[in-house]
Amino acid sequence: MTTQKIIWTDIDEAPALATYSLLPIIQAFTKGTGIAVETSDISLAGRILANFPEHLTESQRIPDNLAQLGALALKPEANIIKLPNISASIPQLIAAIKELQSQGYQIPDYPEQPTEEVEKAIQTRYAKVLGSAVNPVLREGNSDRRAPLSVKNFAKKHPHKMSPWSPESKARVAHMTTGDFFGSETSTTLAKATTARIEFVGADGAVKVLKEKLPLQAGEVLDASVMNVRSLRAFYAEQIDAAKRDGLLLSLHLKATMMKISDPVMFGHAVSVFYQPVFEKHNATLRELGVNTANGLGDVYAKIQTLPEARRAEIEADIQAVYATHPALAMVDSDKGITNLHVPNDIIVDASMPVVVRDAGKMWGADGKLHDTLAMIPDRCYATMYKTVIEDCQKHGAFDPATIGSVPNVGLMAQKAEEYGSHDKTFFAPAAGTIRIVDESGATLLSQKVEEGDIFRGCQAKDAPIQDWVKLAVTRARLTGAPAIFWLDKARAHDAQMIAKVEAYLKNHDTKGLDIRILPPDEAMKVSCERIRKGLDTISVTGNVLRDYLTDLFPIIELGTSAKMLSIVPLLGGGGLFETGAGGSAPKHVQQFQKEGYLRWDSLGEFSAFCASLEHLANTFKNAKAAVLAETLDQAIAKFLDNDKSPARKVGQIDNRGSHFYLALYWAQALAAQARDTELQARFSKVAQQLGANEAKINEELIGAQGKPVDMGGYYHPDRAKTGAAMRPSATLNAIIDGM
Numbered sequence: 030m031t032t033q034k035i036i037w038t039d040i041d042e043a044p045a046l047a048t049y050s051l052l053p054i055i056q057a058f059t060k061g062t063g064i065a066v067e068t069s070d071i072s073l074a075g076r077i078l079a080n081f082p083e084h085l086t087e088s089q090r091i092p093d094n095l096a097q098l099g100a101l102a103l104k105p106e107a108n109i110i111k112l113p114n115i116s117a118s119i120p121q122l123i124a125a126i127k128e129l130q131s132q133g134y135q136i137p138d139y140p141e142q143p144t145e146e147v148e149k150a151i152q153t154r155y156a157k158v159l160g161s162a163v164n165p166v167l168r169e170g171n172s173d174r175r176a177p178l179s180v181k182n183f184a185k186k187h188p189h190k191m192s193p194w195s196p197e198s199k200a201r202v203a204h205m206t207t208g209d210f211f212g213s214e215t216s217t218t219l220a221k222a223t224t225a226r227i228e229f230v231g232a233d234g235a236v237k238v239l240k241e242k243l244p245l246q247a248g249e250v251l252d253a254s255v256m257n258v259r260s261l262r263a264f265y266a267e268q269i270d271a272a273k274r275d276g277l278l279l280s281l282h283l284k285a286t287m288m289k290i291s292d293p294v295m296f297g298h299a300v301s302v303f304y305q306p307v308f309e310k311h312n313a314t315l316r317e318l319g320v321n322t323a324n325g326l327g328d329v330y331a332k333i334q335t336l337p338e339a340r341r342a343e344i345e346a347d348i349q350a351v352y353a354t355h356p357a358l359a360m361v362d363s364d365k366g367i368t369n370l371h372v373p374n375d376i377i378v379d380a381s382m383p384v385v386v387r388d389a390g391k392m393w394g395a396d397g398k399l400h401d402t403l404a405m406i407p408d409r410c411y412a413t414m415y416k417t418v419i420e421d422c423q424k425h426g427a428f429d430p431a432t433i434g435s436v437p438n439v440g441l442m443a444q445k446a447e448e449y450g451s452h453d454k455t456f457f458a459p460a461a462g463t464i465r466i467v468d469e470s471g472a473t474l475l476s477q478k479v480e481e482g483d484i485f486r487g488c489q490a491k492d493a494p495i496q497d498w499v500k501l502a503v504t505r506a507r508l509t510g511a512p513a514i515f516w517l518d519k520a521r522a523h524d525a526q527m528i529a530k531v532e533a534y535l536k537n538h539d540t541k542g543l544d545i546r547i548l549p550p551d552e553a554m555k556v557s558c559e560r561i562r563k564g565l566d567t568i569s570v571t572g573n574v575l576r577d578y579l580t581d582l583f584p585i586i587e588l589g590t591s592a593k594m595l596s597i598v599p600l601l602g603g604g605g606l607f608e609t610g611a612g613g614s615a616p617k618h619v620q621q622f623q624k625e626g627y628l629r630w631d632s633l634g635e636f637s638a639f640c641a642s643l644e645h646l647a648n649t650f651k652n653a654k655a656a657v658l659a660e661t662l663d664q665a666i667a668k669f670l671d672n673d674k675s676p677a678r679k680v681g682q683i684d685n686r687g688s689h690f691y692l693a694l695y696w697a698q699a700l701a702a703q704a705r706d707t708e709l710q711a712r713f714s715k716v717a718q719q720l721g722a723n724e725a726k727i728n729e730e731l732i733g734a735q736g737k738p739v740d741m742g743g744y745y746h747p748d749r750a751k752t753g754a755a756m757r758p759s760a761t762l763n764a765i766i767d768g769m
């Protein structure tokens with residue numbers, strides 16, 4: 030029998046914890062079927078270690094798994110289960126490095142302000158693991174994200190709580206009206222392939238090359254846009270005044286993790302504008318200490334620890350004084366005094382704005398209560414649709430998960446499409462002048478006027494992925510009968526190029542009888558909201574960033590969480606990437622696990638992704654056992670939902686581990702009940718019997734393990750034995766699974 034491989038990624042935080050319990054079950058169930066489920070460590074800690082082999086002993090080294098998986102993703106045999114991983118901000122990266130060093134890994138410190146060449150080289154190496162470093166490498170296909178039907182039906186039957194909107198709600202989204210990426214964008218479609226370069230031209234005409242080689246294909250869409258920092262800072266200042274005047278909380282929503290070059294800096298400007306009195310008065314000291322506003326107010330607190338007591342107290346008092354004259358800030362953790370401006374990775378727009386919608390326009394204030402917020406989302410490329418959904422709720426009230434329809438998504442992301450690939454084309458203007466993209470003949474393709482500090486961003490979207498994206502949209506529209514809306518705005522330069530392509534490529538498909546529209550994001554949002562309120566589904570077909578934002582927004586509205594989403598990436602090379610859920614790695618869940626031995630991570634996303642991965646094996650390799658496993662897993666998931674076996678939230682109820690037991694039980698029962706594969710039937714009849722007979726005992730052992738602190742031996746790089754033991758506390762369950 031040839032063995033087909035499924036790669037299960039080892040990642041971070043809550044989903045990594047869940048893996049300790051779930052993977053042994055999955056490996057036991059697939060044993061002897063010709064399917065091998067193997068792990069590949071692409072965790073933040075793993076990626077750090079993989080980049081510094083010469084600093085490690087032989088036994089400490091780990092291979093560059095991410096590069097290997099990236100290569101695998103291009104091949105037809107690729108079958109990868111991708112769990113959400115940390116896209117690290119600098120504070121997270123530094124914390125992970127410290128932890129690894131404390132465990133005896135002699136990797137270098139992160140040079141925050143490199144001066145010497147050696148330091149610069151180390152920083153460059155660390156840059157490879159910073160931010161969204163994994164997803165763009167593995168996502169060699171476009172994205173199909175939706176709620177599986179069983180999950181959607183479950184949510185309708187057991188609707189989660191949505192806060193009612195008050196007619197007095199003053200919540201609002203604020204965005205810039207000029208000087209943002211949206212306003213400045215210019216875009217072109219390449220007539221022929223070329224290798225371009227990006228250069229800065231100073232006021233004196235001197236040219237500085239920013240990027241030597243930018244290979245461009247014929248037919249690809251190339252954009253250049255600029256965030257004018259003066260306008261951005263003025264925008265922040267205005268909104269600070271407006272929030273104060275209107276008695277609103279102030280919140281900032283960016284994506285500093287995924288947009289790892291531009292957004293931390295935009296975040297930093299908000300920090301220095303909000304705390305301007307502190308930065309003015311203590312400018313010299315803070316500079317000397319190497320405070321980087323892009324790392325948030327938390328960086329100020331961290332760096333002033335080295336100052337003499339009196340000096341530190343003075344700065345701290347001046348920070349407190351700001352709150353007296355400024356609007357209240359939205360809080361990430363009001364108990365600990367962690368504000369929205371503390372660290373750049375705590376409020377990530379895709380996850381934070383849906384919660385504002387769910388909580389009726391409110392966020393937590395320092396008083397531990399919910400208040401209407403003024404949500405700053407500077408750039409109009411993304412802000413207007415959030416504005417529309419908030420206004421829709423203010424007008425029509427909260428969405429009712431019991432009755433609303435669905436908004437699945439078809440997202441363009443292959444080959445680092447759009448903003449995903451912009452990191453190596455994002456630059457900060459060294460002075461006033463022009464930044465331009467010049468082709469190999471010397472002709473200027475695009476150019477932007479800049480002032481000092483402005484953020485220049487170049488984006489690319491290759492033609493093949495665009496064609497595939499259009500095809501995927503038509504396929505989904507045909508399969509579901511739902512209208513498909515391309516969220517594209519002809520007033521945005523990039524979108525205008527895309528619209529021309531979409532219109533051309535739609536002609537390659539049979540679209541007879543399909544409802545396919547092209548609408549700007551605010552209108553598309555309006556139509557989609559109107560339709561879900563009537564119980565109707567509407568496919569959103571979007572570029573990369575809107576994909577990210579919408580696939581948290583609608584799932585959180587519809588299902589209460591994006592963890593339950595099915596997230597499939599049909600790879601352009603023929604393989605499959607199956608992502609679990611559409612959300613993140615839930616740091617809050619790890620904190621709860623460490624404190625009270627309770628893990629409320631819901632693995633439904635993993636279940637669905639694994640099922641889709643088995644289906645893919647069954648279809649592409651005609652693997653009959655995989656087909657039976659997939660079909661029975663699907664039945665098990667349905668029963669799991671029917672019996673509501675997802676983790677609860679509190680000690681004493683089943684948690685993630687208990688939910689895995691029930692999945693195993695129902696899966697074994699379904700395998701025992703089928704007759705297509707008698708070998709599996711016989712094998713699993715015994716397992717089903719054993720699991721069923723021990724249900725009470727297993728539950729007792731699993732729940733008995735809760736309620737006390739857990740020592741994982743590390744956060745970013747936990748001790749495998751300790752964590753494994755904590756995640757598999759039922760000797761009875763372990764004996765059955767390990768005995769299979």
Ligand SMILES: NC(=O)C1=CN([C@@H]2O[C@H](COP(=O)(O)OP(=O)(O)OC[C@H]3O[C@@H](n4cnc5c(N)ncnc54)[C@H](OP(=O)(O)O)[C@@H]3O)[C@@H](O)[C@H]2O)C=CC1
Nearest residue numbers: 113114115116286377380592612613614615616617630631
């Ligand atoms: N695909 C990927 O690799 C992604 C990675 N990330 C990364 O994840 C990290 C954290 O991201 P963040 O935006 O804070 O958001 P998360 O999605 O990790 O968490 C936000 C909240 O979502 C809920 N939640 C998420 N997943 C589950 C689940 N499986 N079961 C139950 N509840 C869940 C919980 O909310 P509640 O308290 O409301 O129940 C949780 O506190 C960052 O490092 C980010 O870069 C983020 C998105 C995608």
Ligand SMILES: O=C(O)CCC(=O)C(=O)O
Nearest residue numbers: 116161164286287577611
């Ligand atoms: O790549 C990342 O940093 C996050 C991706 C994400 O949020 C998503 O795909 O939904």
Ligand SMILES: [Mg+2]
Nearest residue numbers: 379577581611
């Ligand atoms: Mg997301």
